[in-house]
Amino acid sequence: MADIIDGKAIAADVTAKVKIVADSLLEKTGIQTGLAVVIVGEDPASQVYVANKGRTAKACGFHSVEHKLPEDTSEQALVDIVESLNNDPAIHGILVQLPLPKHIDAGRIIQTIAPEKDVDGFHFINVGKLGTGEIDTAFVPCTPAGSMLLIERVLGKDLSGKTAVVVGRSNIVGKPMFNLLLAANATVTIAHSRTRDLEALCKTADILIAAVGRPQMIKGDWVKPGAVLIDVGINRIDAPEKGEGKTRLVGDADFDSCQAVASAITPVPGGVGPMTIAMLMANAVTSAYRSAGEEAPSF
Numbered sequence: 001m002a003d004i005i006d007g008k009a010i011a012a013d014v015t016a017k018v019k020i021v022a023d024s025l026l027e028k029t030g031i032q033t034g035l036a037v038v039i040v041g042e043d044p045a046s047q048v049y050v051a052n053k054g055r056t057a058k059a060c061g062f063h064s065v066e067h068k069l070p071e072d073t074s075e076q077a078l079v080d081i082v083e084s085l086n087n088d089p090a091i092h093g094i095l096v097q098l099p100l101p102k103h104i105d106a107g108r109i110i111q112t113i114a115p116e117k118d119v120d121g122f123h124f125i126n127v128g129k130l131g132t133g134e135i136d137t138a139f140v141p142c143t144p145a146g147s148m149l150l151i152e153r154v155l156g157k158d159l160s161g162k163t164a165v166v167v168g169r170s171n172i173v174g175k176p177m178f179n180l181l182l183a184a185n186a187t188v189t190i191a192h193s194r195t196r197d198l199e200a201l202c203k204t205a206d207i208l209i210a211a212v213g214r215p216q217m218i219k220g221d222w223v224k225p226g227a228v229l230i231d232v233g234i235n236r237i238d239a240p241e242k243g244e245g246k247t248r249l250v251g252d253a254d255f256d257s258c259q260a261v262a263s264a265i266t267p268v269p270g271g272v273g274p275m276t277i278a279m280l281m282a283n284a285v286t287s288a289y290r291s292a293g294e295e296a297p298s299f
């Protein structure tokens with residue numbers, strides 16, 4: 001029976017450390033870490049995440065700013081807001097919540113964010129730095145960074161000799177996860193919807209990352225006995241057992257059957273999700289340290 005990796009508790013450790021280092025920067029230099037979150041439209045799930053981010057930022061002692069813009073905001077108006085945040089010395093991190101409405105070119109908005117304030121790590125400069133091993137001056141996307149921290153808690157920092165399989169090839173999770181695992185010396189394969197015999201490939205993994213966005217797709221008999229399973233999926237499914245019209249959150253792995261085979265597994269909720277928010281805070285305070293010419297702490 002696998003150990004459950006307590007992402008909520010590890011995220012709380014990270015944010016407690018973020019608060020300490022943010023307070024110490026403030027005391028030493030007078031700089032208060034500033035984080036701006038921009039959301040366009042009314043998607044209820046997005047509203048929940050943005051509220052969580054704002055609350056955590058305040059708990060870390062940050063200057064926290066939220067821009068809530070209507071669904072019909074023009075692309076140019078959003079570019080103007082991002083540019084004003086780029087030029088605001090009180091802001092060290094900018095996050096524009098994705099997805100954006102269809103009439104806005106999300107790629108253009110991401111590339112408008114100043115790379116040194118791009119705490120999501122989505123700008124080409126940060127993607128390129130991660131891809132070329134310049135991790136110390138990059139921003140690493142929060143979900144993969146948080147997933148690596150969970151892996152580190154179980155297996156340590158050096159993954160030499162371990163085989164990792166990442167199921168999912170998104171720019172936000174799969175590709176940066178590949179680079180981070182590779183940088184930690186794992187032997188890494190990315191699998192996706194066109195992969196042949198996904199089940200057999202998953203079964204080769206000492207470290208299995210489920211990031212496909214399909215509820216409960218990865219089953220226990222796809223998992224190598226003793227593997228570490230990191231479930232990045234957050235899917236809301238119907239839960240009639242809880243009552244009419246009720247829903248619940250599940251991951252991309254079928255938790256019960258996978259727990260019976262793996263040695264460690266992240267739950268959903270309470271696994272990777274809270275780590276994503278914690279790593280956003282870590283990236284923001286790192287940005288504030290860099291802006292002060294101070295050595296940024298590691299998390």
Ligand SMILES: Nc1nc(=O)c2c([nH]1)NC[C@@H]1CN(c3ccc(C(=O)N[C@@H](CCC(=O)O)C(=O)O)cc3)C=[N+]21
Pocket residue numbers: 048049052095096097098099120142143234249268269270271272273274276277
């Ligand atoms: N520019 C951008 N950056 C993001 O990082 C980003 C984004 N856009 N758009 C949306 C996704 C989603 N995301 C989550 C963060 C935390 C939880 C989280 O804390 N989840 C809790 C449960 C929350 C619940 O109950 O709904 C958990 O897994 O335990 C989930 C999802 C960040 N995203």
Ligand SMILES: [Mg+2]
Pocket residue numbers: 218219220221253254255256257258259
């Ligand atoms: Mg299973």
